[in-house]
Amino acid sequence: MSESASTAEESRRIAEEARDRVRFEEEALELSDQVYRVARRLAGSREEAEDLVQDTYARAFRAWQQYTPGTNLRAWLLRILTNLNIDRGRRAQRSPDTQPLEEGDYFLYNKLESTLPDENPDEERVIERLSQNAVVEALAEVPHDFRDVIVLVDIGEFSYADAAQILDIPVGTVMSRLHRGRRILKQRLAEKAVAA
Amino acid sequence: MGSGCQDCEEMMQPYVDGMLSDAEVEEAREHLERCPWCDKRYRFEERLRHFVRVATDEPMPPGLREKLESLRTTRPTA
Numbered sequence: 001m002s003e004s005a006s007t008a009e010e011s012r013r014i015a016e017e018a019r020d021r022v023r024f025e026e027e028a029l030e031l032s033d034q035v036y037r038v039a040r041r042l043a044g045s046r047e048e049a050e051d052l053v054q055d056t057y058a059r060a061f062r063a064w065q066q067y068t069p070g071t072n073l074r075a076w077l078l079r080i081l082t083n084l085n086i087d088r089g090r091r092a093q094r095s096p097d098t099q100p101l102e103e104g105d106y107f108l109y110n111k112l113e114s115t116l117p118d119e120n121p122d123e124e125r126v127i128e129r130l131s132q133n134a135v136v137e138a139l140a141e142v143p144h145d146f147r148d149v150i151v152l153v154d155i156g157e158f159s160y161a162d163a164a165q166i167l168d169i170p171v172g173t174v175m176s177r178l179h180r181g182r183r184i185l186k187q188r189l190a191e192k193a194v195a196a
Numbered sequence: 197m198g199s200g201c202q203d204c205e206e207m208m209q210p211y212v213d214g215m216l217s218d219a220e221v222e223e224a225r226e227h228l229e230r231c232p233w234c235d236k237r238y239r240f241e242e243r244l245r246h247f248v249r250v251a252t253d254e255p256m257p258p259g260l261r262e263k264l265e266s267l268r269t270t271r272p273t274a
Contacts, residue, residue, distance in 0.1 A: 018270070021269070021270050022270040022271075025268050025269070025270050029261070029264060029265065029268075032256060032260070032261055032264050033255060033256045033261075036255075036256040036257075036260065037253060037254065037255070037256070040254045041252055046254075046257065050257065050260055050263075053256075053260065053264070054260075054263055054264065054267065057264045057267050058267050061267055061268060061269050062269075104205050104206075105205050105206075105208045105209060105237075105241070106205050106208075106237050108244070109236075109237045109240045123236050123237075123239050123240040123243060124243075126240060127240065127243050127244065127247060130244075130247065130251075132251040135247065135248055135251035135252060136251060136252055139248070139252055154245060154248060154249060155248070155249050155252055155253075157249075175215075178209075179209055182209065185248070186244075
């Protein structure tokens with residue numbers, strides 16, 4: 001290859017990379033609202049969530065070449081975010097492995113139904129016993145390991161496989177934590193509905 | 197709570213998640229058809245999942261998008 005040809009090749013490569021980088025940043029920013037919504041429930045407060053999202057984007061913009069185009073960018077960003085969240089001392093307040101045995105899946109319904117005067121009420125009426133605040137508070141009370149999975153799968157609508165990759169745990173663990181986490185959530189909800 | 201309800205309760209999450217085998221789905225459906233008690237609890241579970249998603253939804257606060265834009269290393273395309 002002549003010198004001018006290799007220079008032309010090089011400048012084409014640089015231009016291409018610059019274009020890829022612009023595209024990456026724009027696609028990542030397009031997802032910021034969705035990333036924030038998940039971050040908000042992973043973090044303890046709005047401020048914490050905002051900080052996490054900013055740190056995530058700062059890191060993502062630096063490490064953009066580690067992202068494989070065509071793969072799930074939202075999952076890639078959330079992976080950075082959950083790692084940052086853990087780095088920030090989340091490990092220190094890690095929940096113990098042994099949780100109290102949770103109630104079954106019908107527990108919440110049975111509890112809510114018992115607070116209604118009519119026999120055999122419509123499930124629509126039953127769910128009205130729950131307030132938005134109760135849900136937010138109950139979710140915040142679910143231990144981190146379980147909550148992370150609920151937030152990713154039930155709120156962020158990630159697949160089990162994506163959630164497993166984001167959290168760096170096996171898919172089977174995602175499924176078992178989800179199962180138990182939802183039961184813990186329902187238990188917390190039952191306490192709040194009855195207390196109200 | 198009748199016979200089979202306990203099994204049905206155990207199958208609820210994987211059923212709603214679409215994680216059961218065809219035979220298990222068939223088994224659950226058979227039970228639900230003749231058991232309004234469980235059927236109601238299954239429908240409640242679906243509503244609850246939706247409600248959890250909606251109730252916890254909080255959009256990005258104003259100003260954050262601009263902060264993220266300022267972190268860019270490239271200039272936005274027009």
